[in-house]
Amino acid sequence: MATFNVRPDIDAAAAQLGSTLGAKREIKRLPEVLWDGETVEMLAKGTYANGTGIVAMTSMRLLFLKHGVMSQTVEDFPYAKISSVQWQGGLVMGTLAVYTSGNRADIKNVPKDQGKAMADKLRAYIAQGAQLTQPPTQASQPAPTQDVASRLAALDQLRTSGAITEAEYQQQRVAIISSL
Template identity: 75%
Template sequence: MATFNVRPDIDAAAEKLGSTMGAKREIKRLPEVLWEGETVEMLATGSYGGGTGLVAMTSMRLVFLKHGVMSQTVEDFPYPKISSVQWQGGMLMGTLTVYTSGNRADIKNMPKDQGAALSDKLRALIAQGGQPAAAPAAAPAQDVGSRLATLDQLRATGAVSDAEYQERRARILDSL
């Protein structure tokens, strides 16, 4: 299993994936699309909107991330907006269908074990009224510090350019 050293919550979720094939770039880029104080609880791979990427169940929402060489796709489903989920499993793969405000999103080609576990957790969350059981509140100073540390790691590994680093660092500091 590959080691990512992105963030403890993301690393723990990535370790549970059977295979990270097709999602390595997305795992490394996931911190860029997460909201402040948002943590990753579970990851899965799947296809949505013409691309194969990463499905992240976080403390606040379900996120699909596809980070290609020329483009990036991010689709998110905040938990209070999800009305129901459906799982259809085949021999090896399946489809997770998420219903939100009259819309339907089919995330296909999910490994059967990942998709079934994710749909079960989503159903439990919906039964709780769309709110996580106990979302830990992070101190803003610690969160900014961890975000800056993550950004430094991304720059050190070459995942972000110096220009991207400066822009994102400025945004993080402006959020104070």
């Protein structure tokens, strides 16, 4: 196994890769695209938008990095923007589908064990975020009737701007109307 001596968190994640063949340049360049205070938790190799690179799960987002000789591709998915994750595995490789605001990003050719572990951890992050944004389960006083119209208007603006998906819009709309 190759040693990189980049950063302890990146080195530990890289050590978990079965092979770093074709990912060494990206692993060495990863600190250049990380945010302040962001740490790498898991790495996998994969193909996205016709480029082969690494998929990094960090403390803040899912990140795809392809660092070629002539160009660099960085695509990131902050956890708060991910609505769902799908894993489809084959015998050796699989596809990690990430859904954000009605869009779908397919990261292909991800090794099966790494892809499944990444999908499971992403689902846990999504569930944690949903629990943090859910209203309290205790019964609270219903919203005043005049407030319902403004809540529906605000919800419609969120859908129009793409901040929420159609499914999220419908779910929240039903909840607002049910509060009457």
